[in-house]
Amino acid sequence: MNMIMDNISMITVLSLSGLNETTNYRVVLFTSTLLYYCLIVTINCALILTIVLDKSLHEPMYILLCCLCINGLYGTTGFYPKFLLDLLSSSHIISYNGCLMQAFVMFSFACSDLSILSVMAYDRYLAICRPLRYHSVMNKHRLSLLVCFSWLTPFSFLAVLITLTSRLTLCSDKIQRLYCVNWVIVLLACPSNNTTVHSIVAYLTILVYFLHGLVIIWSYMYLVRTCRGSMENRKKFMQTCVPHLTCLLTFMSSIVFDTMYMRFGSKNISPSLQNFIAIEFLIIPPIMNPLMYGFKLTKVRNKILYYLNVKIK
Numbered sequence: 001m002n003m004i005m006d007n008i009s010m011i012t013v014l015s016l017s018g019l020n021e022t023t024n025y026r027v028v029l030f031t032s033t034l035l036y037y038c039l040i041v042t043i044n045c046a047l048i049l050t051i052v053l054d055k056s057l058h059e060p061m062y063i064l065l066c067c068l069c070i071n072g073l074y075g076t077t078g079f080y081p082k083f084l085l086d087l088l089s090s091s092h093i094i095s096y097n098g099c100l101m102q103a104f105v106m107f108s109f110a111c112s113d114l115s116i117l118s119v120m121a122y123d124r125y126l127a128i129c130r131p132l133r134y135h136s137v138m139n140k141h142r143l144s145l146l147v148c149f150s151w152l153t154p155f156s157f158l159a160v161l162i163t164l165t166s167r168l169t170l171c172s173d174k175i176q177r178l179y180c181v182n183w184v185i186v187l188l189a190c191p192s193n194n195t196t197v198h199s200i201v202a203y204l205t206i207l208v209y210f211l212h213g214l215v216i217i218w219s220y221m222y223l224v225r226t227c228r229g230s231m232e233n234r235k236k237f238m239q240t241c242v243p244h245l246t247c248l249l250t251f252m253s254s255i256v257f258d259t260m261y262m263r264f265g266s267k268n269i270s271p272s273l274q275n276f277i278a279i280e281f282l283i284i285p286p287i288m289n290p291l292m293y294g295f296k297l298t299k300v301r302n303k304i305l306y307y308l309n310v311k312i313k
Helices: 002-009 023-053 060-077 080-088 096-129 140-166 182-187 196-227 231-264 271-283 285-296 298-307
Strands: 013-016 093-095
Touching: 013 096, 023 060, 023 080, 023 285, 023 298, 060 080, 060 096, 060 140, 060 285, 060 298, 093 096, 096 140, 096 182, 096 196, 096 231, 140 182, 140 196, 196 231, 231 271, 231 285, 271 285, 285 298
Parallel strands: none
Antiparallel strands: 013 093
């Protein structure tokens, strides 16, 4: 019995089973995925460089958009390179430490995105509902603090969660997904593990990001109420809030759907649909965010066209 437990505790490699159904069309999937990942990198980098290089775009809204694109690159880089390697390999394995790192990146990417989107909602509330106080409240110092909050808060929570997860004794090495997720790793733990502290930190994290959601709802309640009575404010809302709201709803629906399926979903649906549900938040938001803002915000669109030497009529 002790020998069995020693073998269990020495698990250093985990297997990913999400690609078992893709044997017949891996070349097509690899090519399309590589092209799509290159497109994500190109579009996000173009928007980041446009905002960084042009001083006229060094305003809170554009700086937060730049942070959103940087976070998109961070999250997709945690998934796509490993996924592309798995498509070329006959064995889909990942080291235990690598799995923990990927779980950290995936979770922190999702939480950081929500943090940045909540700060953007607050920024739009100030710009439209409190225009006279906007520049005094959203000064460089406060903006820096909000950006640091957007990244450091999820990183801190996830560092604690991943550290707790790394101390669990695993009884299985099979992950039924395309990539590692903290909750799935916890499910591999032996029944003898005490996960009380882990659950407390997890629920505290959920509470913090539930409060983020309340901030967004509160901001939009005031935004809608303010914009109803002013044509100018309605124009501002359509120009800057609609892209934000579209990105927010796309991201939230992807995350909530995946989380609910991961915990309560049926295992009887096709593996292809399971895979799409699992990676939807890595497919749509990272490319929709820069495209929505790039096309909708006139200053950003004009600057990109200027750098591409396209004559604007």
